[in-house]
Each structure stands twice: as structure tokens, then as C-alpha cells.
Amino acid sequence: MMNFDYDLFVIGGGSGGVRAARVAAGEAGAKVALAEEDRYGGTCVIRGCVPKKLMVFASEFATLPGEAAAYGWDMSLGDFDWTRFSGHLNAELDRLEGVYRSLLKNSGVDTFDARATIRDAHTVQLSSGESFTAKHILIATGGHPVRPDIPNAHLGIVSDDIFHLPKLPKSVLIIGGGYIACEFACILNGLGVEVTQYYRGAQILRGFDDQARGMIADHMREKGIDLHLGTNILEMAPAAGDHHLSVDGLVPGAAMGASVRASGDLLATSDHHEGPVWVKASNGSQQVFETVLFATGRDPNSRNLGLEEIGIELGRRGEIRVDEYSQTAVPSIYAIGDVTNRVNLTPVAIREGMAFVETVFKGNPTPVDHDLIPSAVFTQPEMGTVGLSEEDARAQEPVEIYCTSFRPMRTAFAGQPDRVMMKLVVSRATRRVLGCHIVAPGAAEMIQLAGIAVKMGATKEDFDRTVAVHPTMSEEMVTMRSPTRTA
Structure with a gap:
């Protein structure tokens, strides 16, 4: 039996790779190493979700003085200072990267600030010149804009x-x-x-x-x-x-x-x-x-890792082909996150990492569940969505559409024309809510909770039995009694 340097070697220090590494080490007792050639935290923390959301917050202040005036406040807004904001932003990203490094260190994971490539089914080569063997290798290298x-x-x-x-x-x-x-x-x-x-x-x-x-x-x-x-x-x-x-x-x-x-x-x-x-x-x-x-668009970070040379299959955009357990054609090598181009969302990569640890290190084979994933688009207003669109649902079966659009209280009072939308797509046969779509300020927060109900298989009547919270925008989700149309 071959002795390996590590039980698990993770390539990539983004959200998925870090979660898999620290859970495998901290909960499953595995000997784990991780290599990252750039900054820890990956796309989400360093160049994606987190800095983008902070920029969303910054951009929303521009409308406050006009809205505040209707509520009796005399506010004035100076020019936006990009230099001051970006300084704060970079400091926050530095802090978060430090958190990621600490999580790995405290879990007992060995980290290497180097580019890693795969020499064979059990060997990782680092740009620093070192090489290590591992019983399992997990590729979590993410993607890049093109x-x-x-x-x-x-x-x-x-x-x-x-x-x-x-x-x-x-x-x-x-x-x-x-x-x-x-x-x-x-x-x-x-x-x-x-x-x-x-x-x-x-x-x-x-x-x-x-x-x-x-x-x-x-x-x-x-x-x-x-x-x-x-x-x-x-x-x-x-x-x-x-x-x-x-x-x-x-x-x-x-x-x-x-x-x-x-x-x-x-x-x-x-x-x-x-x-x-x-x-x-x-x-x-x-x-x-x-x-x-x-x-x-974005492409997976899979090139020049030595994958095809050892028999790992890549798709048209360079995505690593994996099965439902995130396993590649080489049994000892797995891949999660954007590099697989399945569902390219940070929480999905984290879930895939957790399922990998359950499967490989905890003896509990756990396929990845990509069904009914809530998501949000941080436009202004936001859009939150879970399940099927009206178009996809009616192509699948007869449906009822419950939809309302209105001016929300806060901005209507300020004389602004903004409108919001709440929409449920319901199966006529089973009465299950197949899709929920919200366009409104705070839609991302609402869809997270609505996603629980949809994932559990809630029916339209389950929504109807829920007492409304008044006055809120989201109460419309449980007060729409008659379908606006059927298809």
C-alpha cells in the first residue's frame, strides 16, 4: 500500500476549496494541503460577490436625498469619492483574505502560495519546485472572465x-x-x-x-x-x-x-x-x-493544469467533466465549483465541497443537489428567483400564474415611479409552486426564505394559509388569490 504525503491535496483557495479542505481536516481528521497561486478567497471574496455587493451599497446612496426630502429630511449629497471608497474596499478584502487563511491554519491545513499542476493521479507539482503525493486531489480553481x-x-x-x-x-x-x-x-x-x-x-x-x-x-x-x-x-x-x-x-x-x-x-x-x-x-x-x-462570459480555469495528459475529460469551454459525486474520469481526482461549469454560484461550490467530504472522507456517498437553487441578481431593483420560469414551466405542464405589480409604500410616498413584482408559477395538477420570482428592493433576502418553501414542495394553498406580515411588500406572496392567467 502506497504511503502518501497527504490524504487530500486541494488546488484552489476559493470558497469551495477552502471549505472542503478545512472540513476534511477539522471534522474528518484528514491530513490536508491546499495550494493557491493568487489570493485566498477566490472570485467571490476577492473579485466577485463581496466587492460587487459593497459597490451596490455605495451606488444606492445617490437616491437617498431625494427620497429623504419627502420624509421631512433636508439632506445633501456631495460627490462620490472613488479613492476613499476603494481604499476601504481593499482593506475589507485584505481582512477577509486573512480570515480565510486563519480558517485553514486553525483547521490544520498546510497551505502553499504557489501554482499547482497535476503530474499524475496522485502527484501535485508546485511552481515553487516542490511536489507532493496525495490519496485524493480536489480541483477547485474557479473561472475567469473572457x-x-x-x-x-x-x-x-x-x-x-x-x-x-x-x-x-x-x-x-x-x-x-x-x-x-x-x-x-x-x-x-x-x-x-x-x-x-x-x-x-x-x-x-x-x-x-x-x-x-x-x-x-x-x-x-x-x-x-x-x-x-x-x-x-x-x-x-x-x-x-x-x-x-x-x-x-x-x-x-x-x-x-x-x-x-x-x-x-x-x-x-x-x-x-x-x-x-x-x-x-x-x-x-x-x-x-x-x-x-x-x-x-466566463471560462473555467482548467488549462495548463496537466489534466488531459492524465485522462481527465474537458468540455467545450474547458469545464472538467465530473459525475454526480464530482468525481472525474481519474478516480482519485475530483473537481468542484466553477471549474466544472455546472451551477456557477459560490454557495453551490461550498455545497459541492461539503458533499465531496461526505462522500470521500465520511463514508456517506452524497450526490450534489442542483435542483431548486435560489439566486439573486443585484440590479436596482434586485431580482430574486427560485425554480422554473413561466416559460419553462408551461413548456413542461399546464400552469397557473399568480402575479402582481405595484408601487411600494416607501418610494410611492416619495413620489417615485418605481414598481415591484411578485410572481408565483403553480402546477395545475399538483398545486405545487414550481417557481417564485421577485423584482423589488431586498428581493435577494425575500427569495432566500421563499426558496425554503419551494424546495420543500409547498403548494399554492400552503402559501395561502400563511398569514401576511403587514405592511410589507412580501405580504403579496401570500395574498394573491386568483390567477392572472393560465397556460
Whole structure:
């Protein structure tokens, strides 16, 4: 029987990898090591959920003085200080990274600040020159944002770069229509940036409920975001002349070379262009923007890890193929989180890590449950969703739709036009609530609790039997008596 250096070697120090490592060590008594080539905390803590949500909070203060006036308060708001905010933001991220390191240390996990690759089914090679053997290897390397394959793509930035801008741009073009694109459109608009958004599809937030995403699009336009659907970028180049002038007659600068693509999993950002960018769109417009942000998708961090050489299968986008227990084609190697491109959400990666530990180290085979996962989009207003959209549900079986839209008390009193939406998708046969969709301030908080009921298989009558909390927005979830339509 072979003696291994470790029972488990984890590659990747994000939320999923850290949880799996510390639970395997702290609860299952395994000897565990973890290698991370960048910062501990991964995408969520360092360049995703956490800094983004803090930016959401910052952007929401802009509307407070107008709202406060209706409530008798005399408030004035000065200019937003990006330098002061980003200083606080970086300090908080440093603190959180320290928490992650402490969690690993206190659980007895050996950590290595190095890039790890896989030499064979039981051997990990570090960029520091060390190599270790492990009975099990867990890949939790996450993903990265990608630029489109067009000339001069290096002139734009990606979502990782937003948190490191030396100053806020006066104008930005956001390419994309997913949740990252829409969230940053709302954030930057709230911080005073002139925001234009191009999306090639017919409506933003593809895959979400049509009625909900349509409402979000309407709100974004009302807030001043210049949203163009069915529109894509054709050309981009450094702008010639003063970018504050009219774009009519402007000539783009010289081309800056061929398109820049991901090399391995590291984006080529060293040649990033500083200065305004001229953009030609498929709708015929030509404009100059101070910054162009590509929010056009993410790919798994699986390249150049030595995976295919040892028989691990990769999908079209580089995702590691795994079974329901997160096991790869090499029995000793598992993968969790965004690198598998299953459901790319932080809590899902954590759940996958926990299921891995149950399966491998606690003798309790636990398949990963990806059914009925609540999620939120932090636009303004937020969208919370769990279960099937109306479109997916009615393609599956006959359904009833219960839906209401209204002006919430707080903003209606202030004379603001904001509206919210509450929606239930109900099976006509079983009466189960198949989907719940909320567009409202605080929708993320509401959907977390609604998700429990939907996951438990609650029926519409279960919702009806629940007494409302009054006066709240969410009481509408239990007071909708008659369907608005059937399908």
C-alpha cells in the first residue's frame, strides 16, 4: 500500500476549496494541503460577490436625498469619492483574505502560495519546485472572465479590473446582457457614470423569467442607462482627439494589433490601453467611451493544469467533466465549483465541497443537489428567483400564474415611479409552486426564505394559509388569490 504525503491535496483557495479542505481536516481528521497561486478567497471574496455587493451599497446612496426630502429630511449629497471608497474596499478584502487563511491554519491545513499542476493521479507539482503525493486531489480553481475574439479586445477591461480602476470613468460601454453586465450597469450608473449597454440578444438576463427580466430592463432605462438590445460591437480602436467632443467626424486611432485571447487561464492585460475608445456598433452608431467593459462570459480555469495528459475529460469551454459525486474520469481526482461549469454560484461550490467530504472522507456517498437553487441578481431593483420560469414551466405542464405589480409604500410616498413584482408559477395538477420570482428592493433576502418553501414542495394553498406580515411588500406572496392567467 502506497504511503502518501497527504490524504487530500486541494488546488484552489476559493470558497469551495477552502471549505472542503478545512472540513476534511477539522471534522474528518484528514491530513490536508491546499495550494493557491493568487489570493485566498477566490472570485467571490476577492473579485466577485463581496466587492460587487459593497459597490451596490455605495451606488444606492445617490437616491437617498431625494427620497429623504419627502420624509421631512433636508439632506445633501456631495460627490462620490472613488479613492476613499476603494481604499476601504481593499482593506475589507485584505481582512477577509486573512480570515480565510486563519480558517485553514486553525483547521490544520498546510497551505502553499504557489501554482499547482497535476503530474499524475496522485502527484501535485508546485511552481515553487516542490511536489507532493496525495490519496485524493480536489480541483477547485474557479473561472475567469473572457474577452470576445475581436481585434483590439485588449482596449476593454473585464469585471476583475473594475475593482482596481485608479478612477471612475465619466462614460462606460458595457458589452453583454448577463447578470454581471446588468449589475455593473446599475452600479456604475448609481455612482454617476454615464452608462451605455449593448446586448446582442432580444432581452437581457437570458434564462430568467421573461416578465421579470423585462421589468428589470424597463427600470434600467428609467434610471438613465442607455440600453441597446439586438446590438453588438463591430469594431473598436483608440479614439483620436478629445473624447468629450461630438463623435461625428472622429477618426479612430491606428489599430493596436490582433485580438487578445486568454493564454492558458491568464488574461493578457499588460497591454491594456489607457484612454478613450472609439466603438462602431451593429446598429450603425459610432461613439467614443472612456472605458469599455466586456461582460461576455466566463471560462473555467482548467488549462495548463496537466489534466488531459492524465485522462481527465474537458468540455467545450474547458469545464472538467465530473459525475454526480464530482468525481472525474481519474478516480482519485475530483473537481468542484466553477471549474466544472455546472451551477456557477459560490454557495453551490461550498455545497459541492461539503458533499465531496461526505462522500470521500465520511463514508456517506452524497450526490450534489442542483435542483431548486435560489439566486439573486443585484440590479436596482434586485431580482430574486427560485425554480422554473413561466416559460419553462408551461413548456413542461399546464400552469397557473399568480402575479402582481405595484408601487411600494416607501418610494410611492416619495413620489417615485418605481414598481415591484411578485410572481408565483403553480402546477395545475399538483398545486405545487414550481417557481417564485421577485423584482423589488431586498428581493435577494425575500427569495432566500421563499426558496425554503419551494424546495420543500409547498403548494399554492400552503402559501395561502400563511398569514401576511403587514405592511410589507412580501405580504403579496401570500395574498394573491386568483390567477392572472393560465397556460
